[in-house]
Amino acid sequence: MEIDETIQVPADPQTVWALLSDPYAVVECVSGASLGDQREDGSYDAKLTVKFGPAKVAFAARVDIEMDARARSGTVAARGKDQLGGTRFAASTTFRVESPAAGEVPGSGSIILVHSEVEIAGRLASLIESGASLVVKRMTRDFAEQLTARCAAVADAAGTTSGCD
Amino acid sequence: MKVYQRLAQAFRQEGVTATFGMMGDGNMYWVTELHKLGVKVHEVRHEGAGLGMADGWARTTRSPGVATATCGPGVTQLATGLVTAARARSPIVVFCGEHPTIDEEYIQHFDQSRFAAACEAGFVRLGTPETTDEVVRKAFHQAKLESRPVMLSCPMDIQQKNFDDDEAYRPSAELFTRGTIHPDDAALERAADIIAEARKPVIIVGRGGEWSGAGEAILRLGERIGALLATSLMARTFLNESEWHAGISGTYASRPAISLFEEADVVIGVGASLNRYTTEHGYQYPNARYVQIDVEPHVMMSGGRFADCYLQADARVAVEAIDRLLALRSVNNTGYRTPDVKARLVNHQVDRKEFLLDPGTVDPRESVVTIDELVPPEFGVLSGSGMTPGFANMLMTRRRRMVQSGHFFGCIGQMLPAAIGTVVAMDNNPSVLLDGDASFMMHLAEFETVVRYGLPLLVVVMNNECLGAEYYKLDAKSMDVNTAVIACPDLGAVAVSMGGKGVLARSDGQLRAAVKQWVANPQPMIIDLRISRTVPSVPYRRIHYGLDE
Numbered sequence: 001m002e003i004d005e006t007i008q009v010p011a012d013p014q015t016v017w018a019l020l021s022d023p024y025a026v027v028e029c030v031s032g033a034s035l036g037d038q039r040e041d042g043s044y045d046a047k048l049t050v051k052f053g054p055a056k057v058a059f060a061a062r063v064d065i066e067m068d069a070r071a072r073s074g075t076v077a078a079r080g081k082d083q084l085g086g087t088r089f090a091a092s093t094t095f096r097v098e099s100p101a102a103g104e105v106p107g108s109g110s111i112i113l114v115h116s117e118v119e120i121a122g123r124l125a126s127l128i129e130s131g132a133s134l135v136v137k138r139m140t141r142d143f144a145e146q147l148t149a150r151c152a153a154v155a156d157a158a159g160t161t162s163g164c165d
Numbered sequence: 166m167k168v169y170q171r172l173a174q175a176f177r178q179e180g181v182t183a184t185f186g187m188m189g190d191g192n193m194y195w196v197t198e199l200h201k202l203g204v205k206v207h208e209v210r211h212e213g214a215g216l217g218m219a220d221g222w223a224r225t226t227r228s229p230g231v232a233t234a235t236c237g238p239g240v241t242q243l244a245t246g247l248v249t250a251a252r253a254r255s256p257i258v259v260f261c262g263e264h265p266t267i268d269e270e271y272i273q274h275f276d277q278s279r280f281a282a283a284c285e286a287g288f289v290r291l292g293t294p295e296t297t298d299e300v301v302r303k304a305f306h307q308a309k310l311e312s313r314p315v316m317l318s319c320p321m322d323i324q325q326k327n328f329d330d331d332e333a334y335r336p337s338a339e340l341f342t343r344g345t346i347h348p349d350d351a352a353l354e355r356a357a358d359i360i361a362e363a364r365k366p367v368i369i370v371g372r373g374g375e376w377s378g379a380g381e382a383i384l385r386l387g388e389r390i391g392a393l394l395a396t397s398l399m400a401r402t403f404l405n406e407s408e409w410h411a412g413i414s415g416t417y418a419s420r421p422a423i424s425l426f427e428e429a430d431v432v433i434g435v436g437a438s439l440n441r442y443t444t445e446h447g448y449q450y451p452n453a454r455y456v457q458i459d460v461e462p463h464v465m466m467s468g469g470r471f472a473d474c475y476l477q478a479d480a481r482v483a484v485e486a487i488d489r490l491l492a493l494r495s496v497n498n499t500g501y502r503t504p505d506v507k508a509r510l511v512n513h514q515v516d517r518k519e520f521l522l523d524p525g526t527v528d529p530r531e532s533v534v535t536i537d538e539l540v541p542p543e544f545g546v547l548s549g550s551g552m553t554p555g556f557a558n559m560l561m562t563r564r565r566r567m568v569q570s571g572h573f574f575g576c577i578g579q580m581l582p583a584a585i586g587t588v589v590a591m592d593n594n595p596s597v598l599l600d601g602d603a604s605f606m607m608h609l610a611e612f613e614t615v616v617r618y619g620l621p622l623l624v625v626v627m628n629n630e631c632l633g634a635e636y637y638k639l640d641a642k643s644m645d646v647n648t649a650v651i652a653c654p655d656l657g658a659v660a661v662s663m664g665g666k667g668v669l670a671r672s673d674g675q676l677r678a679a680v681k682q683w684v685a686n687p688q689p690m691i692i693d694l695r696i697s698r699t700v701p702s703v704p705y706r707r708i709h710y711g712l713d714e
Contacts, residue, residue, distance in 0.1 A: 053707030054423045054714075055448040084447050086468050123446035123468045127416075130641040131711030138711070 001119075001133045007112040007144040011155035013097045016110045017072045019147075019154055020097060023065050026076070029146035030139070035063070046078065052128045052135055058083045072097040086123035091116060112147070116140065168294045169324040171334075173198035175301035176260070178334040181231050183589055184260075185209055185218035185582075189235025190273075191262015191321055196233065207589065207618065210610035212239045214582040216246030216259065216314075217608075221547075221586025223255035224568050227376065229308045230255065230586060236262035236321070237273030244284050245576050250314045251285035252573035257314035258304045259286070265322040277318045287315035294326045298334050306337040346460055348478035348486060355474045356456045356483075357490040363431035366390050366500055367450070369414045369443060370404060371397040373436020373459055379481035380404055383435060386488045391500020393425055397437040398572065402564045409502060412514055415443040416704050417558045420714055421513040425506065429453045434472070436460075436480040441467035458483045514559055516703055518714060525671045526697040529556045529627055532676055536597065536625060537561040539680045544687075545587060545596035549580040552633030553601045555702025566591075578607030581624065585611060588620045595621040595687035602628040602653050609659070612691065616664040621687035623680070626656050629698045637701050641709040653693075660691035667691045 009016055019025050023044065027035040036045035044063040049056060061080030068074065073096040081088045093116040100111060118136050125132065173195050176184075183205040188196050199206050209215040212234040219230030234240050240261050250257050264271035281288040289304045291297065304317040348356075360366060368387055370379070384407060387394055395414040396403050404410055411422040418426065426449045434457040437443060444450055446467050457464060457472035458480050465471060476483050516530055533556045540546065545566040548557040554572075568587050584598040605626050615622050629636075636649040660667025668679040670692050679692045706712045 051713060053711055054420060055445055056427070056451070057448060058451075083451065086446055086470075123441065124448065126441065127445060127448075128708060128711065130638055130709050131707065133711075134641060135711035 001117070001136060003114075003116045003118070003137060003140050005114040005116075005140050005144055007114060007147060008109060009112060009148045009151040010109045011151040013072060013099055013110045015155050016097045016112065016151050017069070019151060020074065020095065020112070021067050021069065023063075023076075025150070026147075029143050029150060031142055031146070046080070048080075050135065050139070052124060053131060055124075055127075057087060057124060059087075059089060061089075081122075082124070084123075087120065087125065088122050089118065089120045091118040093117075110151075114140070114144075166328045167194070167324070168291075168297050168326050168328045169194040169319075170198050171297045171328040172260075172291075172301060172319065172324065173202055173204075175298055175334045176231065176258075177202045177204060178336045179301065179305045180228070180336065180338070183207060183222065184231040184233055185222070185586060185589075186215035186233030186260075187212050187235065187239060189239050189262070191236030191239065191319075192233050192260055193235075194324060195260060195319075205589070207585075207614065209582075209614050211608060212242035213244070213246045214608045214611045214614075216243045216250065216257070217579045217582025218586035218589070219257045219259070220246060220250040220253065220255045220579070221568060221583035222590040223250070223257050223586075224253065224583070225566075225587045225590040228256065229305055230257045230590075231260065232257060233260040234262075235273075236264055236277070237275040240275060240277050240280060240316075244280075245574070246579060246582070247281070247284035247286045247314050247316075249574040249576055249579050254312040255314065256308040256312050258308050259314060259316045261316055261318050262324070263290070263318045263320040266320045267322055277316065281316040281318075285313070287311060287313060289315060289317050291317070291319040291323055294323060294328050295330075297328055298330070302335065302337045302340070306340065309337065310341070345479045345482055346477060348458075348476040348483045352474060352476045353483070353486055353490065356476055356487055357494070359431055359454055359456055359474055360390055360433065360487060361491060361494055361496045363390060364498070364500060365428045366392040366431040366433060367395055367411075367414070367426060367429045367453070368392045368433045368435060369395045369397060369437050369439065370400050370435045371437025371443075372399045374480045374484075375400050375403050375436070377436060377480040377482075379435055379484050382481050382484040382488060386484050386491075389488060389491055389497060391498040391502040392433070393429075393501040393506070395422070395426070397443045398558060400437070401558055401567060402562060405562060405564055408507060408510070411510060412562075413558060415445055415449060416708070417555075418449065419514045419559065419703075421509045423449060425501065425509065426450055431456065434458065435484060438464055439466045439472070514562060516560070516714075518706075520697070520700045522697040523699055526629075526695045527671065527673055527676065528700055529553075529696040529702075530560055530700065531673055532625075532627070532694055532696065533557045533560045533599065535673060535676055536599070536680060537563050539677065539684060540597055541684065543594075544684075545591065545594060547580060547584045547587060547596060547598045549577065549598075549600040549604045550575060551577050551601050551604060552629075552637070552702060552705065553599055553604075553627045555704045556627070557599045559703060577601065577604035580604055581608045581611050581615075584622055584624070585615060585620060588622050589618075593621055595623070597623045597625060599625050599627060601633055602626050602630060602656075603632050603651065605656070606653070612660060612665065612689070613663045615689045620689060622689060623683045623687070624691045626691060626693050627696050628653055628656065628693050629696050631698065634705075636698065637705050637709050656691050656693035660689070665689035665691065667693070669693045669695070671695050
C-alpha cells in the first residue's frame, strides 16, 4: 500500500530538519516503536508493536536510514518479521522538509512531504484484509500529530514559531 | 430384478431413510424404487441444494446423507455443495446416473470422475451388474471412513440390466468397526508435563470434543488446572454452562476474552483443528505452548505450525487420561479461576458500541438477542457465512444445537439447504435459520420445498439489501458502496405466495410478535427483517476497519 501525507508543522525548516535528522527522535514519534543500537553497517535494530484490530503483533526490524542534509530529505527503510515468525513487513518512507509554498507568509512554519510504501505479507495479511491499510494510515496520522507536537515544543523553546516571531 | 432395483434395495439396507435431489433420466428408476421401499424422497428445485440438504443431514446425524442428481447437467450443479461438504468432512453418498456406456455421443455426456475429483469428492463407478452390491458398499464405506462426499456413478444402460444374485445385501457397517483410539503413553506423559506447569491454561473444544462426549471430562480437567474454557466456532455454546466459559476463541472472541487468551501459557485443543481463525494464526496466544488432541494421525495447525505435544486419540479418553495423570501428581491449580477473571467474564460478549440506525430498520445485534431469548433451547439454530454470523455467533449464547453451513468454503447460498436437511434429520424438530438476503435469495426456490414438505423451519432473513461483506469492504477502502446494494422484494410476501407464512419486520416489536407466532405454531415461515447497514459486526470492524472494538 502507498500512503502520501503532507504535514504542516509550526517550526521553520531548519528546526524541523534538525529534529528529523535524529533517528532516535523520529522513532519516538512512532507509537509502539523503539530504536536499538546502530550496527557496523550503519543500520539500526528496531522494535515495533502494532495493533491490528485487537491483535497485538510485535515486530523486530532492521532499519536503514539515509539523510541528505542539503536537500533536507531522507529515506527510512525498514524490514522485519514478527515474534511468531508468521508475518513479514517491508516499509520505505521518504520525506522532504520544505518552506511553505510561495505566496504564503514566510516564517509560518514548514511542510513535510511524506511518501510511504508498506507491504505486509504472511499469516497476518490473510486475517486482517483491508483493515491493515487503515491501521497503517492511522499510524501515519498519529506520527504526523506526534511530530507536529514535537516540532512545536522545540520551536517554542527556541522561539522560532511564527507566533513567537 | 433390474440393477436399479437392487441399487435402491442396497441403499435401503445401508440404513437410508431419506434422500434429497432431483429426478431425471439417470436416476428416475432408482428414485421410483426408493419410494416403494418407504424411503422419504425429497424432490427439490436444484441439485446443488439437494446436496446441501444431504450435508445438513450428515452434519446433524454424523451418518451419511444421501443426495441424487441425474447425470451430466444435473451433476455439474453439485459443485459448490460438494466442495463445502468435503471441507466440512460430511459423509455423503451422491447417487448419480451416467450417460449410457453404449453411447459416447449422448447429449448429456460428461466425465463425472474428473468432476468429482475437482470437487474433492470420492468417486465409485458401477461397471457391470455383478458389482452392484460391491459399489454401493464401497461408496458408503468410503463416505464414512474418509468422512467426505462420495459420488456413486451408475451408467443408465447398466442400471437397466438384470441382476440375478439372490444373496442378501451385506451393508458396509457389517464389514468394519471403529474402536476408540487410545493415546500413546509417552505422548500422554509429555502432555501432562506441559499442562502441570501451566499457570494460565485455555482449553479450546471443537466438534471432535463434542462428538466424543468429552464434555464432563473437560469440565473436570478444567477445574483441576484452573482453565479458561473456549470453543471453536463449530462447537459454539458447547459447555457454556460453565462460569469459566469465555465463548468462541479466535475471530469471534469478545474483547474481554481476547485479553484473557493473550495471557495463556498453554492451549489445549480438544477435537479442534486450531486453524487460522480459531487461534488467529497464533496471535491470540502469543506466549502459549500447545497440546492438541485429535483422532487424526496428526493435524497441522494453521501456517505450518505444530502443537508442542500432539495426541492421536479419542478426545474423551485422552482428556480423562490426562486428568488421571495430573491427579496422581496432585496437580490442583487456580490458573484463571479467580474472582477478577470471573468478573471480567460477566456479559463479556455484549457489544456496547452505539450506532445511529437507518430509518425503518433494526439493530441486528438486538434482533439476534431477541431471537435467542424467544426461541426455546430445544429448537435448533443455523446460521450462514458472510456478515450475519458476526452477530449471531457472538451474541446468541443459549446452549442449543447449531449448524454452520457455509464456513468451510466461505460460500453463501448453502444455508437454506443445510437447514432443510437438518430439520428432516431431526425428525421435523423446529429450527431457525438466520441468513443474509443475498445468501437466502440464491436458493429461494427451496423455500417452496420447505412449504411442500411442511417443515417447521423459520427463516429470518437479516436483510440489509446488499452484499454485506462487499459493502463493508468497499466502505473501508472508501470506494462506492452502492455498487454492492441490491434492492430486495418483500420476502414475507414471497413466503405467503409460496404457501407459507411471512412477515416483513422493521421494528423489534414486529420481530418479537412474528417469532412468538412461529414458536407457538412452528411451520414454514420467513421473517424479512430489515437491518441497518450502519451497524458493522465486531469481526468486520476488526478485519475490515482494523478497529479494536
